[in-house]
Amino acid sequence: MGKRVLLIEDEPNIVEAVRYLLTREGWAVDTHSNGATALDAVARRRPDVIVLDAMLPGRSGFDILRDLRTAPDTSAIPVLMLTARGQRRDREMAEAAGASRFMTKPFSNSDIVDCLRELGGHDAA
Template identity: 80%
Template sequence: MVKRVLLIEDEPNIIEAVRYILTREGWAVDTHANGATALDAVARRRPDVIVLDAMLPNRSGFDILRDLRADAGLAAIPVLMLTARGQRADREMAERLGADRFMTKPFANAEVLACLRDLAGLGAG
């Protein structure tokens, strides 16, 4: 079964890198770049996993994560926070708000893939 990921990211280079890594492994990848409408995109697409940037136009990834976890219909979707903001306070905030994993940019392709496989329940594959 094909797993679907929603990448909520506004940096074109990161979008292309993550899309390449995942599509090569058989994932279906949807992308969304606007923080203000990200929650609607999640509700519409119902991904198996979300990759969420902390710094987005119009709304932060932390705010989006807070709203995801407060929505009974979306709260169970695993979230990987993938961000350039690697300070301890950012990591702690992501964990407090319910992120399943936290990874900083730059990232190792294999690490992202392994993390998403784990979050989607695919094992080491």
């Protein structure tokens, strides 16, 4: 059984694309699309890696990341932050909030797969 990734993203087409790519790589992919309940989803799913969109309905991805990092249970989970705004401020905010990696949309499929492989350890492959 492969490692578990939780994809927190509200754009259905992107969710579908990422799920397809990662499932094919051997990841168990859970998805969640609401920012307000994202922390509950993390607690429920106990993922090995999290892919987090910066702009979510209900709550911003940066806030969610900050809370993940302060809670002892989740502080060690690697997080890949995605943003569509592509501004340098977003990257800085993500790093400050404790993101393990940061990617700007649109990304190439191989980049996100490689990135997830690094974050999850080589055994996932």
